[in-house]
Amino acid sequence: xxxxxxxxxxxxxxxxxxxxxxxxxxxxxxxxxxxxxxxxxxxxxxxxxxxxxxxxxxxxxxxxxxxxxxxxxxxxxxxxxxxxxxxxxxxxxxxxxxxxxxxxxxxxxxxxxxxxxxxxxxxxxxxxxxxxxxxxxxxxxxxxxxxxxxxxxxxxxxxxxxxxxxxxxxxxxxxxxxxxxxxxxxxxxxxxxxxxxxxxxxxxxxxxxxxxxxxxxxxxxxxxxxxxxxxxxxxxxxxxxxxxxxxxxxxxxxxxxxxxxxxxxxxxxxxxxxxxxxxxxxxxxxxxxxxxxxxxxxxxxxxxxxxxxxxxxxxxxxxxxxxxxxxxxxxxxxxxxxxxxxxxxxxxxxxxxxxxxxxxxxxxxxxxxxxxxxxxxxxxxxxxxxxxxxxxxxxxx
Amino acid sequence: xxxxxxxxxxxxxxxxxxxxxxxxxxxxxxxxxxxxxxxxxxxxxxxxxxxxxxxxxxxxxxxxxxxxxxxxxxxxxxxxxxxxxxxxxxxxxxxxxxxxxxxxxxxxxxxxxxxxxxxxxxxxxxxxxxxxxxxxxxxxxxxxxxxxxxxxxxxxxxxxxxxxxxxxxxxxxxxxxxxxxxxxxxxxxxxxxxxxxxxxxxxxxxxxxxxxxxxxxxxxxxxxxxxxxxxxxxxxxxxxxxxxxxxxxxxxxxxxxxxx
Numbered sequence: 029x030x031x032x033x034x035x036x037x038x039x040x041x042x043x044x045x046x047x048x049x050x051x052x053x054x055x056x057x058x059x060x061x062x063x064x065x066x067x068x069x070x071x072x073x074x075x076x077x078x079x080x081x082x083x084x085x086x087x088x089x090x091x092x093x094x095x096x097x098x099x100x101x102x103x104x105x106x107x108x109x110x111x112x113x114x115x116x117x118x119x120x121x122x123x124x125x126x127x128x129x130x131x132x133x134x135x136x137x138x139x140x141x142x143x144x145x146x147x148x149x150x151x152x153x154x155x156x157x158x159x160x161x162x163x164x165x166x167x168x169x170x171x172x173x174x175x176x177x178x179x180x181x182x183x184x185x186x187x188x189x190x191x192x193x194x195x196x197x198x199x200x201x202x203x204x205x206x207x208x209x210x211x212x213x214x215x216x217x218x219x220x221x222x223x224x225x226x227x228x229x230x231x232x233x234x235x236x237x238x239x240x241x242x243x244x245x246x247x248x249x250x251x252x253x254x255x256x257x258x259x260x261x262x263x264x265x266x267x268x269x270x271x272x273x274x275x276x277x278x279x280x281x282x283x284x285x286x287x288x289x290x291x292x293x294x295x296x297x298x299x300x301x302x303x304x305x306x307x308x309x310x311x312x313x314x315x316x317x318x319x320x321x322x323x324x325x326x327x328x329x330x331x332x333x334x335x336x337x338x339x340x341x342x343x344x345x346x347x348x349x350x351x352x353x354x355x356x357x358x359x360x361x362x363x364x365x366x367x368x369x370x371x372x373x374x375x376x377x378x379x380x381x382x383x384x385x386x387x388x389x390x391x392x393x394x395x396x397x398x399x400x401x402x403x404x405x406x407x408x409x410x411x412x413x414x415x416x417x418x419x420x421x422x423x424x425x
Numbered sequence: 426x427x428x429x430x431x432x433x434x435x436x437x438x439x440x441x442x443x444x445x446x447x448x449x450x451x452x453x454x455x456x457x458x459x460x461x462x463x464x465x466x467x468x469x470x471x472x473x474x475x476x477x478x479x480x481x482x483x484x485x486x487x488x489x490x491x492x493x494x495x496x497x498x499x500x501x502x503x504x505x506x507x508x509x510x511x512x513x514x515x516x517x518x519x520x521x522x523x524x525x526x527x528x529x530x531x532x533x534x535x536x537x538x539x540x541x542x543x544x545x546x547x548x549x550x551x552x553x554x555x556x557x558x559x560x561x562x563x564x565x566x567x568x569x570x571x572x573x574x575x576x577x578x579x580x581x582x583x584x585x586x587x588x589x590x591x592x593x594x595x596x597x598x599x600x601x602x603x604x605x606x607x608x609x610x611x612x613x614x615x616x617x618x619x620x621x622x623x624x625x626x627x628x629x630x631x632x633x634x635x636x637x638x639x640x641x642x643x644x645x646x647x648x649x650x651x652x653x654x655x656x657x658x659x660x661x662x663x664x665x666x667x668x669x670x671x672x673x674x675x676x677x678x679x680x681x682x683x684x685x
Contacts (some may be wrong), residue, residue, distance in 0.1 A: 042501070042618045048613055097615045390434025 081151025112289025123282025128155025240391030516641025
């Protein structure tokens with residue numbers, strides 16, 4: 029059963045209807061086979077992104093002035109959730125693409141926005157977000173990939189050297205939003221540079237062999253002396269860490285929404301099976317032990333949705349939402365893991381086979397607890413926010 | 426070139442479609458509805474013609490309040506304006522009355538160069554409204570087009586039959602019904618959704634069209650559904666256990682059913 033949604037506007041509802049139609053007609057018929065194929069031969073379903081791009085679904089949360097949809101996160105994220113309920117890899121790709129546009133949209137100069145955003149938001153392009161390295165995952169400030177200016181005082185170009193790891197869309201992207209070291213000043217020595225996809229010196233590793241989410245192709249990105257004009261450095265040199273963390277606050281919500289869609293899909297399959305499958309002369313859903321499992325799954329999905337929408341509304345109102353975004357990412361992805369696991373349980377032996385997508389959902393859920401900040405990092409973010417602000421009550425007291 | 430496309434709001438074929446208990450008409454309230462998929466081909470063809478040249482696409486529907494959704498979808502796809510004829514008296518109308526209302530509405534929009542319809546609705550599936558409409562408008566009717574081109578003052582279509590494909594030429598203005606082979610209907614886009622909000626939708630009642638209520642509706646219908654019964658649930662098929670003679674048993678089954 030499709031999720032019950034209360035959209036803030038009529039156009040928001042129309043967008044959900046359009047997303048459902050495109051997902052049912054274009055994505056659903058190919059998802060099973062594409063994911064199965066990609067498990068052995070990784071392949072990005074570029075056409076699926078083209079269909080979404082043509083419909084305007086790849087640029088929803090960005091300003092209309094630059095070709096975006098001007099939609100609030102409350103709407104954009106529910107579109108991501110709908111896509112995830114049909115094809116998780118594609119929903120993650122949509123969220124990643126949104127993330128890659130964020131630095132220019134939020135921190136870029138007017139000139140950079142005018143030069144770069146129209147193409148990024150056109151629906152034809154796909155971006156890659158290059159932050160992690162083999163030895164720099166959660167510890168972002170320890171990264172070693174480096175950009176060297178041709179002239180320290182008045183740079184006209186940067187030369188990038190180093191390797192980024194676990195990069196979605198690597199080798200397929202039209203641009204790479206890269207975070208690199210421009211000075212040795214730890215977390216204050218990072219900068220954000222947008223590298224064109226056809227830049228010389230860009231090379232890619234072999235696709236990672238992953239547990240799931242196979243159509244989200246991931247590999248290393250090597251910067252082998254890539255030359256980029258200085259006007260592609262976003263914000264100011266040294267602002268990279270702040271940009272990356274700000275982008276992640278929003279990116280986390282995309283993952284929270286996608287995880288919720290995945291959980292919804294697992295729940296829908298489990299409910300349908302519980303109604304049809306008969307044992308001891310009655311549908312297995314008539315057994316309270318199983319019915320209550322379904323009830324807990326529904327409660328998990330519905331409350332997960334509420335948590336990301338709460339963070340989204342704070343974002344849309346221009347209020348701080350770092351803590352709420354971390355809560356949403358933690359709650360939605362942990363729930364997705366539990367709900368997809370329980371959905372396999374409802375289907376029993378059938379759920380464990382590849383004849384049903386449940387085992388795939390379960391494998392896909394796992395990575396949501398890891399990427400865009402592990403759930404341990406989310407707890408770090410939440411607790412720091414709590415303890416940072418906890419002095420007001422004691423002062424008042 | 427100005428084109429009128431007739432569209433219909435139909436119950437979603439994916440959901441459980443049924444009839445009203447009170448008067449045996451199609452239930453349009455208790456079930457989700459949408460723009461008839463076969464009409465999407467008509468809208469697409471009209472949009473392609475106008476995009477290749479100039480002019481306007483007007484979509485016309487006859488139906489209850491919810492039928493506005495079908496018009497909205499066509500406007501989101503790119504049609505320029507819409508006409509919604511709604512009147513409680515129309516409820517239960519047959520194809521004859523529907524064609525009358527459509528004809529008067531089309532006349533009121535002006536004189537289109539081309540009227541395009543789907544090949545049938547996905548609920549009634551009668552395929553007769555296009556012919557009746559052409560008759561009422563005094564237009565050449567070229568139906569079941571799987572290809573369409575306009576050249577100056579003529580329209581040329583291809584109609585694929587079992588034995589042969591016919592090429593048919595008619596002078597404009599004309600009415601063409603199109604099949605699901607003619608094109609690949611586009612999806613609306615976000616820009617289309619936003620643009621549609623500003624497009625004009627006229628709402629007309631029977632009085633605006635000079636039609637008397639007695640000419641339409643269930644009471645004026647030439648045919649009525651006397652009764653309906655739900656299709657019985659499908660029975661389980663016959664299972665043949667293969668004890669080495671599975672092929673023979675299969676052949677016997679097919680022969681008994683006169684399939685071979």
